[in-house]
Amino acid sequence: AVTLVSLLFCGYRLFTGQYRVPTPPPRSVQSSYAYTIYLYWLIGRGRYSCVYLGTLNERSVAVKVYSSAHRQKYINEHYIYSLLSLQQQPSITHFLCADERVDSEGDTQFLIVMDHYAHGCLSHFLSHTSVDWTSCCRMMHGITRGLSFLHSEVLTGDESKPALAHRDVSSTNVLVRSDLSCVLSDFSLSMSLARDPRHLHGDGDSVAISEVGTLRYLAPELLAGALDLHEYGTALKQVDVYALGLLFWEAFRRCHDLFLGRPAPHFQLAFDSELGQEPSLEDMHMLVVRDKSRPCFPLEWRDNISVLRQLKDTMEDCWDQDAEARLSAHCVEERLSSPTVLHDVSQQVD
Numbered sequence: 001a002v003t004l005v006s007l008l009f010c011g012y013r014l015f016t017g018q019y020r021v022p023t024p025p026p027r028s029v030q031s032s033y034a035y036t037i038y039l040y041w042l043i044g045r046g047r048y049s050c051v052y053l054g055t056l057n058e059r060s061v062a063v064k065v066y067s068s069a070h071r072q073k074y075i076n077e078h079y080i081y082s083l084l085s086l087q088q089q090p091s092i093t094h095f096l097c098a099d100e101r102v103d104s105e106g107d108t109q110f111l112i113v114m115d116h117y118a119h120g121c122l123s124h125f126l127s128h129t130s131v132d133w134t135s136c137c138r139m140m141h142g143i144t145r146g147l148s149f150l151h152s153e154v155l156t157g158d159e160s161k162p163a164l165a166h167r168d169v170s171s172t173n174v175l176v177r178s179d180l181s182c183v184l185s186d187f188s189l190s191m192s193l194a195r196d197p198r199h200l201h202g203d204g205d206s207v208a209i210s211e212v213g214t215l216r217y218l219a220p221e222l223l224a225g226a227l228d229l230h231e232y233g234t235a236l237k238q239v240d241v242y243a244l245g246l247l248f249w250e251a252f253r254r255c256h257d258l259f260l261g262r263p264a265p266h267f268q269l270a271f272d273s274e275l276g277q278e279p280s281l282e283d284m285h286m287l288v289v290r291d292k293s294r295p296c297f298p299l300e301w302r303d304n305i306s307v308l309r310q311l312k313d314t315m316e317d318c319w320d321q322d323a324e325a326r327l328s329a330h331c332v333e334e335r336l337s338s339p340t341v342l343h344d345v346s347q348q349v350d
C-alpha cells in the first residue's frame with residue numbers, strides 16, 4: 001500500500017515547474033501567467049497523442065500530450081482552440097491552456113490542457129452503459145449543437161469566428177460529462193474554412209485539405225478521392241455530417257427504450273459487423289462507395305412508429321451518398337429539438 005501511495009503521489013508526477021503561457025491564454029486563466037501542471041496517469045490514447053489526468057494548479061484537468069513527431073497537429077489544435085475560446089460554448093471541449101516542454105529524455109512535448117470529462121469518450125461510455133431515450137437525445141443534441149456551432153461563421157465583433165470543419169467526427173472524439181451531456185472534442189485535424197486568409201493558416205502550419213480522419217467514418221466522396229476542392233468549405237461540412245449520421249446509429253443502438261423492453265444490443269462501431277475492427281481502405285471503398293452500403297437498422301425500429309421513422313430518416317439524410325442532399329448540422333439540431341422527437345418514446349414503442 002505504501003508503494004502504491006508513493007507511486008500515486010511521487011512516481012506519477014511526471015514533471016512539474018513554473019511555465020509561461022506561450023500565447024495569450026483564454027479568459028479563464030488570464031489572471032495568472034504562471035502555473036503548475038502535474039500529470040498523474042494515462043486516461044486515453046488517440047492516433048496522435050496520449051491523454052493524462054492531471055492538475056493545473058489545484059484544478060483537475062486532462063492533458064493531451066503530443067510528441068514532437070506530431071508538432072503540426074498540436075499547433076493546429078491550439079490554433080483552432082484560439083479561434084473558439086472567446087466563446088465558451090458548452091458543446092465544445094473547454095480548453096484551458098497550451099504549453100511546450102522538454103521531457104527527461106530531452107524530447108520536446110506539446111501539451112493541450114483542458115477540462116477533464118469524467119466518462120471519457122462516447123464509444124467507451126456506450127460500450128459499458130446503455131441509455132434511455134431522453135438522455136440519448138440530449139447527448140446527440142449536444143454533439144450536433146457543437147458541430148453546428150463549429151460550422152457557422154460568426155461575424156459580430158469580439159465574438160467573431162470563422163466557419164470550421166472538424167474532419168474527424170467519431171465516437172472517440174466526443175467526450176461525456178458526469179451529467180451525460182456531451183462535447184465535441186479533438187481538433188487536431190480541424191480546419192478553418194474562412195475566406196479571410198488571416199484565418200486560413202495557424203502559425204504558418206496547417207493541415208492539408210486532402211488529409212483525412214478515421215477510415216471507418218470517411219464519406220464516400222473522400223474514399224473515392226472525389227471531394228469537391230473548389231467548394232471545399234461546403235464539401236468538408238458535408239463530410240462531417242456524414243460521420244455524424246454514423247455516430248447517431250452507434251448511440252441510438254444503445255438506447256434501451258427503443259428495444260421493446262429488451263436490453264439494447266452490445267455497442268458496435270459503425271461497420272464493425274460488416275468489416276470488423278480494422279477495415280482497410282479497399283474494404284471501405286467496396287462497401288461504402290461501390291455497394292453504397294450503410295449500417296443496418298435494428299428490426300425493432302419499425303417504420304410505423306413515427307418517432308423511429310423520423311430518427312431513421314435523419315440518419316439517412318446525414319449519410320446520403322449524394323453529399324449535396326445531406327442535412328446541415330444546424331438542420332439536424334433543429335430536428336432533434338422538435339417536440340415530436342422529444343415526446344416520450346416509450347409510449348410509442350411499447
Ligand code: ADP
Pocket residue numbers: 043044045046047048049050051062064093114115116117118120121124172173175185186187188
Ligand atoms: P487524438 O487526437 O490523438 O486522437 P484525442 O483528443 O481524441 O486524441 O484524445 C484521445 C482519447 O483520450 C479520447 O478518445 C478520450 O478517450 C481521451 N480524452 C481526451 N481528452 C479528454 C478529456 N478532456 N477528458 C477525458 N478524456 C479525454
Ligand code: MG
Pocket residue numbers: 046047172173186
Ligand atoms: Mg481522437
Ligand code: MG
Pocket residue numbers: 046047048168186187188189
Ligand atoms: Mg485527433
